[in-house]
Amino acid sequence: MGAWVSERPVSYLVLARKYRPQSFEDLVGQSHVALTLANAIAVGRVAHAFLFTGVRGVGKTTSARLLAKCLNCVGKGGQPTATPCQECAPCKEIAAGADIDVQEIDGASYNGVDEVRRLQEGLNFRPARDRFKIYIVDEVHMLSNAAWNAFLKTLEEPPPHVKFIFATTEVHKVPVTILSRCQRFDFRLIATATIAGRLREVLAKEGIACDDLSVATLAREAAGSMRDAMSLLDQVIAFSGDRLTGEDVARVLGVPNRRVLHDLAGALVGGDATACLLRIDELANQGFDLAQVTREILRHLRNVVVSKVAGSTARPLLDLADEEVRDVEALAALADADDLVRIYQGFSRGYDDVVRSGQPRIALEMTLIRLARRPPLLPLDELLARLGELEKRLGGGPPSPPRGGARGGSTSTPPQAGSVTTASRGTSSRPVMTRGALALATSSDEPLSDRVPEVPQPKGTNLSPLAVAPLPASAVVPHRVEPAGEESFGTSSGEAGSRGILESLVVFRAILRRIAESHPAIASIFDHASVREITRERVVLGFGPQSFAGAQAKEPEVLDIVTRAVRAYFGAPTQVAIDLSAGGGSDETVAVAAAASRREASEKARAAVENHPLVVEALRLFGGELREVRFREEEE
């Protein structure tokens, strides 16, 4: 028993335990916790239950033991102290985990009925020697309900001689009834610089030489956890002995060499795709995990951006050794801040692909190629000047603001023209980076078709070339319902040509859309119908002789719903008949005709966009080419 930590120097003790803080002054990175606890102890207002939360390795269990020492130390008089003496029996035994009144319980394995009963019984007894009986429960979120209940009873009426210190990485799993009875402390991730400082202290005490790069790499890899930092240090010392170099540390920890990362980032910024691929090949051959490499590249690019933006004031923000800072600054000097941000964003998107991909190497390579081949950025003022010129040429002053949804539902709206995608002329194989600029000029909120004066309007049909959406009934009626006596819409131009069929279908689709609002299943039956006749007096709908849809359509309740819709549409006592005989007029169904009319309208719209003066002018000014015309998804 006793302080065997210092009595057995020969046997190897892992650094995390050897340099475990013995007082709150030694506890690094959690000064807010240390200060609050010290104050509470000083003024004699110590809670009877504490909850320490935070990710692993940030000092929760260590702090629990420190607090236990503070509460039970007898070296500083008869009261708890914020600065335990480290000499008395409780101090020494708690440090060694051997104090009979300070019980350390692992929540994950403390769930049996017997254990809980023993705990409950034990709580009633006074401490054997110390001032308080202290229960330190680690991973407390793993406790069973029975164990919680045992604690809860005590927490509701705490005996003055019992203190609880709960520690957990997952505070959201702790019952609220417990939470509300604890004083809670949130442990933070420890800053990289703080970890680096502690590593230097430990290395100095151990008599091990090190360079900046080795410490910076270790601190970075510890990712905020002091315990991780210490175990990584153990690992590195086992490999390197009493002299640490950045290169060795990187090798042991599997971190890609900074030089390679720097070269890679340099090639990326300089647009050299081949060099990028060679570096990746090098790293892959050395057996590096490419997902980790990708993370490192991302971090490196972040540092370059930060350095570019903040200049020399960025140094504290970088977590890098001095020589690394020099590299980063040199790279930052080579490129424009906007370009660097663009590379970072592109790479960040690629990062997700790499991590998710079953083929991380290929995903990484493609990301690098795409970014290395990015087209140059045009300065913003130049773009603005070109835009201004574009507006002047169009002669209309500033563009009118988008009118948005106010026009929704009106057939005169041809809203389907979407964004126009272009790429720089002469570099057509390059990725599309100018899209944003042109999309600005031809924002899809401002349909191009508003300014298309010369779009050919097919006569006798209401289908404007851009109106690829089905036409609402309200818009069709005024055109279609001709003066009384008109025999048939389908033959209004005197011939039963394809246009007549199309018109009939347009009218019928308008009716179907009304039906679909209340009876979508019934409307879909009639997608398979052909319209054999459609007038105010009579509507004849055709189906194939063996058609299942036809049989459904003949059902009285179905026919009734359709009849009512047709009558409502025409405002007349129209008769509706279902014709199952073959060859009674056109067999073009609503669905087929609708697809054909959409296709036709889309082709016309594309031609209209291509020839639109605004688009022609924009392509000329920005040196682009028309890649693709996209239409908004049709709302059916």
Ligand SMILES: [Zn+2]
């Ligand atoms: Zn003491």
